Amino acid sequence: MGTKAQGTYAKGIERRRELLRIAAEVFAAEGFEGTTLKLVAERAGIKEATLFHYFSGKQDLLTAVLADRDEQNSAQHGGSVTSLADFPGIAEHNERHPGLTALFAVASATATRPDHAAHDYFRTRYSWLLGTVERDIAGAQARGEIRTDIAPEDAARLIVGVFDGIQLQWLYDPATSMPAALSSVLRLLAPQG
Amino acid sequence: MGTKAQGTYAKGIERRRELLRIAAEVFAAEGFEGTTLKLVAERAGIKEATLFHYFSGKQDLLTAVLADRDEQNSAQHGGSVTSLADFPGIAEHNERHPGLTALFAVASATATRPDHAAHDYFRTRYSWLLGTVERDIAGAQARGEIRTDIAPEDAARLIVGVFDGIQLQWLYDPATSMPAALSSVLRLLAPQG
DNA sequence: ATAAAAACCCAGTGCCGCTCGGTTTTGTGT
DNA sequence: ACACAAAACCGAGCGGCACTGGGTTTTTAT
Numbered sequence: 001m002g003t004k005a006q007g008t009y010a011k012g013i014e015r016r017r018e019l020l021r022i023a024a025e026v027f028a029a030e031g032f033e034g035t036t037l038k039l040v041a042e043r044a045g046i047k048e049a050t051l052f053h054y055f056s057g058k059q060d061l062l063t064a065v066l067a068d069r070d071e072q073n074s075a076q077h078g079g080s081v082t083s084l085a086d087f088p089g090i091a092e093h094n095e096r097h098p099g100l101t102a103l104f105a106v107a108s109a110t111a112t113r114p115d116h117a118a119h120d121y122f123r124t125r126y127s128w129l130l131g132t133v134e135r136d137i138a139g140a141q142a143r144g145e146i147r148t149d150i151a152p153e154d155a156a157r158l159i160v161g162v163f164d165g166i167q168l169q170w171l172y173d174p175a176t177s178m179p180a181a182l183s184s185v186l187r188l189l190a191p192q193g
Numbered sequence: 194m195g196t197k198a199q200g201t202y203a204k205g206i207e208r209r210r211e212l213l214r215i216a217a218e219v220f221a222a223e224g225f226e227g228t229t230l231k232l233v234a235e236r237a238g239i240k241e242a243t244l245f246h247y248f249s250g251k252q253d254l255l256t257a258v259l260a261d262r263d264e265q266n267s268a269q270h271g272g273s274v275t276s277l278a279d280f281p282g283i284a285e286h287n288e289r290h291p292g293l294t295a296l297f298a299v300a301s302a303t304a305t306r307p308d309h310a311a312h313d314y315f316r317t318r319y320s321w322l323l324g325t326v327e328r329d330i331a332g333a334q335a336r337g338e339i340r341t342d343i344a345p346e347d348a349a350r351l352i353v354g355v356f357d358g359i360q361l362q363w364l365y366d367p368a369t370s371m372p373a374a375l376s377s378v379l380r381l382l383a384p385q386g
Numbered sequence: 387a388t389a390a391a392a393a394c395c396c397a398g399t400g401c402c403g404c405t406c407g408g409t410t411t412t413g414t415g416t
Numbered sequence: 417a418c419a420c421a422a423a424a425c426c427g428a429g430c431g432g433c434a435c436t437g438g439g440t441t442t443t444t445a446t
Contacts, residue, residue, distance in 0.1 A: 012392065112295050161356075163354075171305040188381045240425070
């Protein structure tokens with residue numbers, strides 16, 4: 001998927017892991033534009049050219065970092081995936097990692113362009129996320145836990161939209177409580193009474 | 194404010210206008226990273242170095258373009274500003290200008306870093322927008338048009354958040370209807386009945 | 387031990403944002 | 417009408433960046 005080298009040797013596999021770890025740190029600290037591949041290479045104790053043995057370019061490195069963080073998060077969160085009630089908790093987790101949260105926010109906006117290396121990654125991600133939340137809402141509606149005067153698809157778009165939008169507000173004003181915002185939108189979706 | 198040159202001569206003022214127009218086109222078509230100052234200068238019939246007589250750098254040019262579009266929009270929309278019911282209409286307007294919408298989305302995410310030239314611009318913008326919407330909601334609540342079991346400040350964050358978040362979803366999947374999403378969140382805020 | 391593949395690096399290339407020091411143009415006061 | 421100051425404009429170049437091509441060295445399976 002853009003990434004080069006099959007990484008058959010043990011040393012190569014370990015170096016790739018190290019590079020993803022270090023690149024995540026640098027991206028989080030300096031931002032995408034702010035990070036230079038030279039710095040990432042230096043931190044890893046290799047030369048810049050060697051980076052291109054593992055990743056086909058800067059955007060590809062970014063994509064690999066994002067996908068890696070996704071895997072780690074969903075792995076440590078237990079195999080089971082997003083339920084509606086998890087959103088405030090995820091937001092709380094993100095508040096503790098401002099650098100990576102900002103990285104995701106910037107990347108998801110810039111990868112909007114179809115020629116961006118991470119475009120397909122985010123497209124698939126949103127499609128999967130919206131579908132998952134939609135099914136979760138349909139189930140909650142059947143159980144009488146969510147008002148039925150809104151289509152599950154629309155409700156899913158709202159929740160995911162609020163999640164992304166609130167992140168921006170929080171990045172500009174850290175006093176913003178993301179979990180509280182997520183909770184209040186869930187309250188709006190509760191059956192009227 | 195970062196911008197150089199007082200622009201006292203008529204020719205300079207006109208050139209600056211032209212540069213903002215052309216830069217908006219190029220930014221919208223090529224994205225921020227994709228646009229080169231050389232191309233913007235060529236389109237305007239001047240040399241790259243002359244750009245720096247009008248703007249102190251690429252980020253400053255971007256900021257000027259964004260502020261300029263803001264002014265034009267609010268000017269043609271009549272002096273009166275955002276009322277709650279206007280949001281779906283604004284979303285509809287944005288659907289007709291995908292390039293500039295994407296530009297705003299990318300810029301608002303990247304300008305999250307305090308050292309970005311447009312950081313203060315967006316900070317102020319969000320602060321003003323949230324305050325305006327909050328007051329609008331408080332008024333609507335007093336008139337019985339919006340449910341009162343949510344604080345105006347929280348409701349404002351939700352609406353603005355949905356607006357930004359839905360834009361992202363729309364950029365990845367143009368089938369998404371932004372006005373419909375905005376309408377449905379307003380419906381959720383209507384008094385229960 | 388050998389040989390193929392992987393890991394690694396040197397030395398560049400071209401482009402980009404940006405700067406410096408100057409020339410030409412424009413508008414104003416007298 | 418002329419002088420002159422400020423503004424508009426440009427040529428030439430600098431440093432840094434992502435990225436490449438063509439190698440050498442290291443790893444590991446046989």
